[in-house]
Amino acid sequence: MNKTVNINLGGMFFHIDEDAYLKLTRYFDAIKRSLNSSSGQDEIIKDIEMRVSELLTEKQKSDKHVVGLKDVDEVIAVMGQPEDYIIEDEERTNQSSNYRTVRKSKKLYRDKENGLIGGVATGLGHYFGVEAVWIKVLFLIFVFAGFGTGILAYFVLWIVTPEAVTTSEKLEMTGEPVTISNIEKKVREEIESLSDKFKNADYDKMGNQVKSGAERISSSFGDFVMTVFKIFAKFLGVVLILSGISTLMMLLIGVFTLGTNLSMDFPWQNFVEAGNFTGYPIWSFGLLMFLAVGIPFFFLTLLGFKLLAPNMKSIGNIAKYTLLAIWIIAVAIAISIGIKQATEISHENKTVEKKTINITTKDTLFVKFRYNDYFAKDLDHHNDFEFVQDSANNQLIYSTDVRLHVIHTDEATPYVQIEKSARGNSFTAAKQRAEKINYKVQINGNHLVLDNYLLTDVKNKFRDQEVDVYLYLPEGQVFKPDTSIQDYDDSDDSFFNLHFSGNYTYKVVGSEIKCLDCPADENDHDDIQENINEIDNDTVKEVSIKINGKEVLNSKKSSGKLTTDKDGVIIKIN
Structure with missing residues (x-):
């Protein structure tokens, strides 16, 4: 039975049997002897220990796993023997044929040393083997062409991608094998680079900068700024946590309320279904919204916790990159659905039906x-749609989007033209949907009765279905509109100006329709409006008004103010 030893290697604790421990100790002693003449020996040993620790961690099957001789031998096989990597000069370094190397695939890290902001683009450049400038250009394209998604993607990658700090991580970032030779070489390059900086440095300038920096740090103002910054960071963390959790909760509710997972009918579900132009199930929209919006807010929540507790352990890289991949897929699907949604209403078409009214101009229309009264109890013009059931329990879309247009015609008899319009992904589809609109017009002798609503089956969905009724009247035609048309009249006021205060009789005379029995004050109102040149807040600035040939107001002679009713009729002159 072998003894076991607990050791701390690279910040990690291991249970290792005595024979394996002795071999690993001899291995590190040999490495130290081979590095006696190397600069930065401590840094190299530290990086080698961390790399060996990573390799041993990968071999652990459980918390009670004991490192044995086999595990140590496999690690040494990867790292190489110390005597193979004594780097005394550059000529010995270039003899790579004598080295035992094991190639490893690249790992994604942020290269903050060579990056401008967070090192995301530079790290991606190392990973994909391209210049970092092309990655930055790609981010900029997504910023402007992708409605700011480039900024969001950069921010998410900044959160989920670790920074390359240790020498081993820097080697893994560039795809170089993490061996003793490369670790020593990398450390020596960094030391030489730092040495060159010191050789070329302006020490007088650096001394002045250090002195001024020390004075600033020692000042109370600097302490105050640091305190304020820490408080702000904590406050920002709380804001991020609250906003993130509340958003995730609302999105989670949306996943269930937009679908049929709970087998419940929500008030807005029919409206969402009617606006679903794609044909995809409603629950998919809730799920896509949860993933596309929820994942960034999840990372914002984690960032908030990190600001409050900097020592909090982060989620694993596997979880980070899995969520990132899911988010990218969800955003791509959402964009494709948005394109399909827009395509489904890209065309508009209509059907036209003409009905002749067999009366003469002497007859009053x-x-x-x-x-x-099954669907409504009044003539209100809502100009929208709602879901109803008819007496046979059929699901229908009900809308009062109906308009009346009174127009002049050169024909001898009046007629009515009904235009039903809708939208679709093609002119044919739009016309077919328009044909399925149910709208009725009745002509009983000289009486024209129009429905104030339209109906269509729910399966046709809401695609801007509407009805326009065009009433064509010949010269001399007398007609009497009911007060019920007030909310639905959309005629050109220069041809037909409906008086809302009464049920009057009208006649087509030349280029306009005249009211035959309107009160004198309403007829005079039409003449008065032609003489008003400029009215600001009901105050007359330049006006000349005559009633029955008598001038009642002239702004050049006196100032005055008009008071009108809701229909614009003058009821008082001050």
């Missing part, structure tokens, strides 16, 4: 709107 009566026009009115009616409502269906």
Whole structure:
């Protein structure tokens, strides 16, 4: 039975049997002897210990795993024997054929030493083997062409990607094998680079900078700034945590309320379904929103906890990169759905139906709107849509998006033209959807009765379905509109100006429609409006008004103020 020893290697604790411990000790002693003449020996030994610790950690199967001779031999096989890596001069260094190397794949790290901000682009350049400038250009393209997604992607990568700090990590970042030779070479290069900086440094300038820096640090103002910064960091951490958790909770609720997972009907679910132009199930939108928006807020929440507790252990790299990959896929799918959504309403088309009204100009045409008391109890013009059931329990879309246009015609008899329009992914699809609109017009002798609503099946979805009714009237035609058309009249006021205060009779005369029985004050109102040149907040700045041939107001002679009712009719002159 062998004894076991607990050791601390590279910051990690291991259970190792006595024989393996002695062999590993001799191995490190041999490395130290081979590095006696090397500069930065302590740094090299530290990096080698960390690399050996990583290799032994990979071999641990459980917390109770005991490192044996086999494990140590396999680690030494990867790292190489110390006598193979005594680097005394550059000529010996270049004899790579004598080295035992084991190639490892690259790992993604942030190269903050060579990066401008967080080292993300430089690290990606090392990983993919391209110049960092092309990665930066790609981020800029996504910033401007991807509606700012480049900034979000950079921020997420900055959070999830670790920084290359140790020599081993820097070697892994560039794909070089992590062996004793490369570790020593890397450390020596860094020491020589630092030495060159000191040789070429302006010591007088550096001394002055150090002196002024020391004075600033020792000042109370510097302490105050640091305190404020720490407080701000804590406050920012709290804000990030609260906003992140609240957003994640709302998104989680949305996953269930937008789908059928709970077998429940929510008030807004039909409206979402009607606006779903893609045909994909509704729950997929909730899931996509949760992933595309929730993952960045999850990392923001982690950042908040990190600001509050800097020593908090981070989630593993596997989890980070898995979430990043899922987020990229979710954003890509969301963009494709958005394109499909826009495509589904890219075309508009209509159907046209013409009905002749068999009356003469001597006959008075009566026009009115009616409502269906099964769906509504009034003639209100909502100009939107809602979901209803008919008496046979069929699901329908109900809308009052109906408009009346009174227009002049050169034909001898009046007629009505019904135009039903809708949108679709093509002109054909839009026309087919328009044909499925249910709208009724009744002509009973000289009475024209129009529905104030339209209906269509729920499966047709809401695609801007609407109805425009064009009433064409010949010269001399007399017609009497009911007050029910007030909310639905969309005629050109220069041709037909409906008076809302009464149920009057009108006649087509030349280029306009005249009111035959309107009160004198309403008819005079039409003439008064033509003489008002400029009105600001009901105050007349330049006006000349005559009623029955008598001038009642002239702004050149006196100042005055008009008071009008809700329809713009003058009811008082001050």
